[in-house]
Amino acid sequence: MTFRLLQHRAGNGVRSVIAADGDGAHFVPGFESVRALALHAIATKSTLADAVAAAGKGDAMDIVAAFEAGELIAPIDHEDAAHVLMTGTGLTHLGSAEGRDKMHRAAASGENLTDSMRIFLEGLEGGKPAPGQVGQQPEWFYKGDGSQLVGPSDPLTMPAFAKDGGEEPELAGIYIIGPDGTPFRLGLALANEFSDHVTERHNYLWLAHSKLRQAALGPELLVGPPPAHVEGTSRILRDGATIWEKPFLSGEANMSHSLSNLEHHHFKYALFRRPGDIHVHFFGTATLSFSDGVQTREGDVFEIAAAPFALPVRNPLARAADAPVTVQAL
Structure with a gap:
């Protein structure tokens, strides 16, 4: 399975993780960074895909609009x-x-x-x-x-x-x-x-x-x-x-x-x-x-x-x- 992970920072500084697959994208509940998601996957002996699936789907997200608004940061930090x-x-x-x-x-x-x-x-x-x-x-x-x-x-x-x-x-x-x-x-x-x-x-x-x-x-x-x-x-x-x-x-x-x-x-x-x-x-x-x-x-x-x-x-x-x-x- 191939998908993409992104890091979002809203205007008020609140950070979130986004999962994107094809043209669709949604927030990943419970995680503020890709690093936190990765450490969780390692601790639970799961894959990143499994960790994202287990977290469930948050609100849908327009990643093109977020990019143009400067809300997307480097995907790892x-x-x-x-x-x-x-x-x-x-x-x-x-x-x-x-x-x-x-x-x-x-x-x-x-x-x-x-x-x-x-x-x-x-x-x-x-x-x-x-x-x-x-x-x-x-x-x-x-x-x-x-x-x-x-x-x-x-x-x-x-x-x-x-x-x-x-x-x-x-x-x-x-x-x-x-x-x-x-x-x-x-x-x-x-x-x-x-x-x-x-x-x-x-x-x-x-x-x-x-x-x-x-x-x-x-x-x-x-x-x-x-x-x-x-x-x-x-x-x-x-x-x-x-x-x-x-x-x-x-x-x-x-x-x-x-x-x-x-x-x-x-x-x-x-x-x-x-x-x-x-x-x-x-x-x-x-x-x-x-x-x-x-x-x-x-x-x-x-x-x-x-x-x-x-x-x-x-x-x-x-x-x-x-x-x-x-x-x-x-």
């Missing part, structure tokens, strides 16, 4: 943002090496492959191991904690020192760690991973710097078997007009790694299995406006949409004010 970890993997999609290789290639040719191409080819060869086996580990990066997670229509704000603010349309896996340290995948969300590609292009060893940015999730958490093929559209709007648009593909059928392999190489580290923590793990993309020479500006709007998600993730680009930091001896 934690009351303590330090217990949300945002991470990701790159060079995981068929074709994803092309854009990266353009940034990193100088005079490489023949057997003189860039590190980006080498890690992509290694993933292509060993990223989808047979069941029970461990495959090639992917590139991995850290984006920040839950303070860096913004809602589906909130601004994506680059730091004052950023060289660029660019979209990365992809899927993110959403996880919670159970009381015994078991990672549970709650589902998938549409995402804009958002990076500084100019900084990365200067030197690929600055990838870590380029990834320490905010990220946005679409409003829906897709619960159930992950779709093998996801096809969507990523676009940039400037003053209401589309200045760039391109299709993007995701899902295992379009990836050089299986989700299970990416999950293994993230959760094999014990520090990522701390009970109660939330993990938002971005699975990568092969589509970037930066690779097509687009230079974004403050006020541009990133819009990413893909079935089976009914709603997009749509975020304007902003820049933070300069905030000089002085380290003092104590």
Whole structure:
């Protein structure tokens, strides 16, 4: 069974969980957050679908109207943002090496492959191991904690020192760690991973710097078997007009790694299995406006949409004010 979970915050601050199936949606009585619903499902040894069914149906909800009113927040969060970890993997999609290789290639040719191409080819060869086996580990990066997670229509704000603010349309896996340290995948969300590609292009060893940015999730958490093929559209709007648009593909059928392999190489580290923590793990993309020479500006709007998600993730680009930091001896 596949359905979607959303988090709603009314104008008075009251929070609710919404379950959506097809064109219908309703409130889930008794729960104020998806995290609370997930912990309840773990405690009762049930699935999210069973927990939603047992809660019964509350009032019907128009999720399109709620999205346009700004009432839908990210589909996962934690009351303590330090217990949300945002991470990701790159060079995981068929074709994803092309854009990266353009940034990193100088005079490489023949057997003189860039590190980006080498890690992509290694993933292509060993990223989808047979069941029970461990495959090639992917590139991995850290984006920040839950303070860096913004809602589906909130601004994506680059730091004052950023060289660029660019979209990365992809899927993110959403996880919670159970009381015994078991990672549970709650589902998938549409995402804009958002990076500084100019900084990365200067030197690929600055990838870590380029990834320490905010990220946005679409409003829906897709619960159930992950779709093998996801096809969507990523676009940039400037003053209401589309200045760039391109299709993007995701899902295992379009990836050089299986989700299970990416999950293994993230959760094999014990520090990522701390009970109660939330993990938002971005699975990568092969589509970037930066690779097509687009230079974004403050006020541009990133819009990413893909079935089976009914709603997009749509975020304007902003820049933070300069905030000089002085380290003092104590």
